[in-house]
Amino acid sequence: MRAKFNCESVTEYGYGNKEAKMRAVYDDGNxxxxxxxxxxxxxxxxxxxxxxxxxxxxxxxxxxxxxDFTEAD
Numbered sequence: 001m002r003a004k005f006n007c008e009s010v011t012e013y014g015y016g017n018k019e020a021k022m023r024a025v026y027d028d029g030n031x032x033x034x035x036x037x038x039x040x041x042x043x044x045x046x047x048x049x050x051x052x053x054x055x056x057x058x059x060x061x062x063x064x065x066x067x068d069f070t071e072a073d
Contacts, residue, residue: 001069004036005045007059016051020059033064 005022012018024043025033045067049056059065 003040003043003067003069004033004064005043005067006064007061009061010059018049018051018056018059020047020049021045022047022059022065025064 004025006025008021008023010018010020022045024040025036027034027037047059049059
């Protein structure tokens with residue numbers, strides 16, 4: 001399953017870890033976003049990223065990201 005989310009904010013804490021808050025894209029006139037909004041009408045994700053993780057600078061407020069979900073055992 002694939003969803004499309006927008007990064008709303010990234011907060012960096014004094015010890016270096018970051019917290020990113022994301023929301024599902026909404027019907028904003030963009031054809032692709034409208035298709036995702038129909039399939040995933042609402043949703044939010046908060047993710048904490050360790051200061052030593054390679055991904056700590058990946059998420060940027062205002063940018064959209066695809067989230068791919070694959071079933072795991």
